[in-house]
Amino acid sequence: xxxxxxxxxxxxxxxxxxxxxxxxxxxxxxxxxxxxxxxxxxxxxxxxxxxxxxxxxxxxxxxxxxxxxxxxxxxxxxxxxxxxxxxxxxxxxxxxxxxxxxxxxxxxxxxxxxxxxxxxxxxxxxxxxxxxxxxxxx
Ligand code: DQA
Numbered sequence: 001x002x003x004x005x006x007x008x009x010x011x012x013x014x015x016x017x018x019x020x021x022x023x024x025x026x027x028x029x030x031x032x033x034x035x036x037x038x039x040x041x042x043x044x045x046x047x048x049x050x051x052x053x054x055x056x057x058x059x060x061x062x063x064x065x066x067x068x069x070x071x072x073x074x075x076x077x078x079x080x081x082x083x084x085x086x087x088x089x090x091x092x093x094x095x096x097x098x099x100x101x102x103x104x105x106x107x108x109x110x111x112x113x114x115x116x117x118x119x120x121x122x123x124x125x126x127x128x129x130x131x132x133x134x135x136x137x138x
Pocket of ligand 1: 009010011071072073074075076096097098099100101108
């Protein structure tokens with residue numbers, strides 16, 4: 001099973017960004033542990049701060065992977081382009097957020113991606129990614 005985690009803007013700063021909200025673990029440290037926990041899954045990751053690069057990646061892998069775990073970060077709340085890409089491809093997309101976006105500012109309550117996602121996992125810290133991964137193994 002081939003699954004990719006796609007992370008959007010500022011998620012490269014995990015571990016040193018607003019630690020009270022996003023925790024103090026780097027994504028790479030978390031990702032290494034996740035790979036060890038799920039050795040049978042061909043798990044990869046991609047991060048970009050650039051909207052078009054995220055769309056390119058979704059298009060590139062969307063016809064050959066079994067699933068996408070997508071944290072589009074701030075673009076969740078703004079990007080029709082990423083939402084359209086998620087809708088265009090056959091690979092199922094699970095939207096994740098580290099923080100509980102519904103307990104934060106109003107502008108974070110809107111997701112353009114959610115209507116085109118298989119499901120949404122919000123607010124469990126980095127464990128949100130693991131829960132999303134488990135959803136593909138069912
Ligand atoms: C986030 C929530 C977004 O509102 C925010 O812009 C992020 C991270 C999360 O994982 O909690 O950058 O997607």
